[in-house]
Amino acid sequence: MSAEFDITETLDVTGASCPMPVVKTKSAIDDLAEGAVLEVVATDPGSMSDIDGWASGTDGVELLDQEEGDDVYKHYVRKTE
Numbered sequence: 001m002s003a004e005f006d007i008t009e010t011l012d013v014t015g016a017s018c019p020m021p022v023v024k025t026k027s028a029i030d031d032l033a034e035g036a037v038l039e040v041v042a043t044d045p046g047s048m049s050d051i052d053g054w055a056s057g058t059d060g061v062e063l064l065d066q067e068e069g070d071d072v073y074k075h076y077v078r079k080t081e
């Protein structure tokens with residue numbers, strides 16, 4: 001859960017559908033310092049697998065956690081490089 005790490009920045013991509021949550025997440029993480037944690041708030045259920053897949057295949061990022069709530073999906077991504 002998010003209590004295990006400090007969130008550096010929150011990215012709100014509610015209302016955006018594939019591929020925009022991933023595109024905007026990549027852009028936001030590029031602007032952060034190494035070790036920073038980005039919280040991504042989305043409403044697209046596909047973002048769960050999309051952001052997981054993107055993080056798994058991308059050097060320099062680590063998916064820390066994902067949370068599924070009532071029509072809201074939260075993703076926590078750390079910049080590692």
